Amino acid sequence: MFSKLMACFITGLIFLIDISLLAQDQKLADSLIHAYKEGNYKDELQVLQEIAEYESDPNVALTYSVLLIEKALTQSNHLYAHSGYLQKGNHLQSLGNYIEALQAYFKSEEHAALAGDELGKAGVLIAIADTYSEMGNSSNAKSYYRKGLKEVRQINDSVVLATTLLNAGDEYLKTKNYDTAMQYFKESGIIFKILDVPIGLAYNFGNSGMVYAETGNDSLAEKNIMQAIVILEELEDYHPIAVYLTYLSDIYLRKNDIEKAFSYAEQSLNLSRQQNLKKEISEAHLKLAELNKTVGDYEKAYGHFEDHILYRDSIRNIEAVQEMARLRTENEVAKKQTEVDLLEQKEKTQSAIVVATGIGMLFIGLIAFGLYRRNKFISRTKSIIEKERNRSDRLLQNILPEETALELKNSGKVKSKRFDSVSVLFGDFVGFTRYSERLSPEELVDCVDFYFSKFDEIVEKYGLEKIKTLGDCYMCAGGLPFPVKDHAQRLTLAAFEMQEFVSTFKAKSELASERIKFNIKIGINSGPVVAGVVGTKKFAYDIWGDTVNIASRMESHSEPGQINISESTYKLIDHNFICEHRGEIEVKNKGLMRMYYVKGIKEHARKMIDFKEPLLENK
Template identity: 60%
Template sequence: MNLISLKEKGYILMAFFCFTINFAVCQNQKLADSLIAEYKSGTNRDNELDILAKIVQEETNPDQIITFSELLISKALRDSSHHYLYHGYLQKGNALKFKGDNAEALQSYFKSLNFANRNKDKIGIGSLMISIAGTYTVMGNSKNAQNYFNKGIQLLRKSNDSIKIATALLNAGDDYFNNGAIDSALNYTEEARIIFEKINYPIGQAYGMGNLGMIYAERGNDVLAEKNINEAIVILEELQDYYPISVYLTYMSDIYFRKNDHETAFGYAHRSLDLANIYDLKEQISEAHLKLSALYEAIGDLVTSYKHYKEHIAYRDTLINIESVKQMADQRTNYEVSQKQIEVDLAEQREKNQRIIAIAAAISLFLIGLLAFGLFRRNAFIRKTKAIIEKERDRSDHLLLNILPEETARELKEHGTVKAKKHDAVTVLFTDFKGFTSYSEMLSPEALVETVGFYFSKFDAIIEKHGLEKIKTIGDAYMCAGGLHGSEENHPQKMVLAATEIAQFVYDTKQDVKASDLNFDIRIGINTGPVVAGVVGTKKFAYDIWGDTVNVASRMESMSEPGKINISQSTYELIKSDFHCEYRGEIEAKNRGKVKMYFVNGIKKEILTPV
């Protein structure tokens, strides 16, 4: 039975706790935006260092934090202000760590530590040492991590900040736990829990007890493990902190499965999945399905196990495989190397010919003729090989453009990485087939792929026709966007036109007697607003967009009706003069409360010429 190990789940949860409360303050993006506007106005140049320090403290976007931290550092260097240099490098390190640039984060932390030492700020020094230790933990360097944990905890014990002390102890226990030092992990975690309990810090108490439960489970003491985890869940439910609850529930499932109490084990696993679905915790939805798949496999129910495994894959598999692009690039590199080798071979052959000419003219003439024939054949081979390589390069470029937008593909080829970009106005569309899941269970994998391909190929053509950007497909869901590039004007109108054509195509297909097996209805949802776009991954790239706009577009689709196009208030305001729309009222949407929605019923006039 392929269950997630206790240690792996403990690492996930304790690392989450470290990230959320480790010396952080509550950030306020609205305040950050106000401070940025004040700074750009230039009205408070006398206290610009203080404004910049507040901006990097309140800002939530890591790229913005890095930008303003570097600005703060440059101006603080000019004024030799150690306090602001300490603050600038600290916040820059936090942002870099959030982005996963751990090596650069360490450099910033050490620079911040240097200025904290100059200021003789013992609490700042202790806090930085814990941050450095936590970064080493993420990088897998436990030796350095424990060294800095010990130094940081020793300094923080001299302060009166109980939360920082307890958090440092909990994170040190995390590192010990993940390196098999269970007794040390227990001592540090128990001390942290006691401190959190004394100061009545509920979130700390909850994670302390939950982590203790995982440690006891690792030691085989299921009674104490169950007791601590259940107490942690009670507190977390009061705090409405549902992600760790969902993780702990799968942990309880492991405990009862080891006891051969399969009914209770399945109950906890299903409860974890239900909670994750209610609060749209996609990562834990995937893990809960994986847990249920493993449980059903262990009791021999392979059909149900396979269904849950498919759901796990559907949530997990957001990356696109472009390994073939790398292979084609390797072919091109190999070709360039072979060209150099050919040049060397030719040079050696010429030297050999000269020696032969000196020995005998008759033999040299014969060899020259032979060489000429060989060169002719070689050059013909080279031309043929070059044509093949150029064709493969074109295929590689074409494949990359099929996966990524042209601008993004160009940036990836030139720099090897792609920076995430924020777009203020993007229109996002989601589609989904009604009844597809039950229909797909009756088809073979080959027929299922052929059916989905039939529809999505036409969707691709419609999206390309209107100059929009396909983002991805997940199962029978299709997602695209408009407005990601400056040249895309009137993208809300174009998206609604494309949605109209998609709905009409699905309807016509359903009416076609020859295509009667493709009997589907489609729901379509559209929303307009700001998004962040970028490339996910380092080996297998995937272009994607994120943000509340995407979530609302998905809600528009799920709240639509078969054959209908459901749009949000923001999209309606942009297209209402061009389309007939029907106000649906304020409708309750999952995790959104009541939301104004509209059905698009038709076009008022010719508004666009398709690209």
């Protein structure tokens, strides 16, 4: 299904009208970026909008989308703010950040309404529908398609109407509501034919063909899909062709024409490999596995099925990482259970001693021998219990701060505690999802562990507390569980070491492992928090409060290779660190906030560090 691809098509139509301008153009984007940096432009908002549209790297495009939003809001220009939020949503969607994409689209809709741009508002509704479709939320997707269609019909823009009908039909096709899907496809097909829009006709033919294939009308399915492929080959749009070829393979399998079924499946696989379409490679291998099984070649069928699983898992590598982390946690809990089992064994053993003593009164001659053996057994059991208890204590201290672990061990629970002044750091790898697609789950876990293990060493070096990791995000804090005056300075020094470690490995030979390719962006905020232990079985030490939320916002508003801090942190470290004021930046649910980049350590502070003296807070 191709609703997401068509979303880009319709968005371009809304803002540019000229279809020839819709494709991303990296050369043009590079030229515009150069002109912007040199100050060689007439309209700053317009050049930022064009960079956000033409830039092919979603992370770079996202940066300029955010900059466009900031500039437009400063000038109260709702039309460009609407465009900036829309572009931000598009690029977040392409990175798989669907929740943030939806938030951007909702803001885009607000500014489109304020600007009186009805066509823009309709386009945002359709983009929201497409995003829900990508998330698998069919109910919300259909609801927004209906809203979008209602708006578009009132505006009376034929191309946008046809594209919206095609996207909505695609959603009904995915949910097997074939009658409604075909109704939308027929209406959009008529419009695309009258307006002579080749890409629209191609998708219309292809999706109609898939409906016919699903409903058993193989002749019409083949006719429509072949028409779609002819047009798409001329347009060099290969992604849908790879999918349509697997449908043709299905059709000929039902006709019992195995030779043609194999031919179309192999064509799909070859095309998908040429275009590096992982999902389609996976599906083509699955189809070839089915075909080889049908002809009794089980060895080839198994080989293709293994390749299908390999590519399918590479698409789901983030879920695989999370699953492996879950298994690691369960293994640690299993170790704790060992201690409980051994304690139960001790109780059983002691009961056995009492019984043995009673029997020994009747058999005095056996007492010495019996007690000797049992005492030896008890000694071994105690040794095992002590060993496992020590292991359990070490595990608990790895999970929780020492003071908290001791409180939990003694009382069975931990009271939450307020800290009036701490500093919180969030670090996040840039482009993690894009790089992770090229790695197996095992390589990805090894890569994350490689960086986070070093971060753990840095945190321990500066007397900080690691809080948790979430995917590729690392969170730590200074000033707890034992308050210290220089928590902000310690955390900033740690941030510099983390950046230096990531940069050092990234700068190494091109032949080096993928794990050295990342950039990291860091955010720090200071203030009060509440700390405590979550859970009753799988314990987790965590912190809460507005300070934590703002630290996360500092990270999200940072840039690769930068340490972005709030004003509260700046006041604690500016005496010892070189800080660059970024101005006031709009922060979600917080309004405008002052932010600073930490650029280095002042000379007098560097000498103190060299002589191992503490960096105290400003006087």
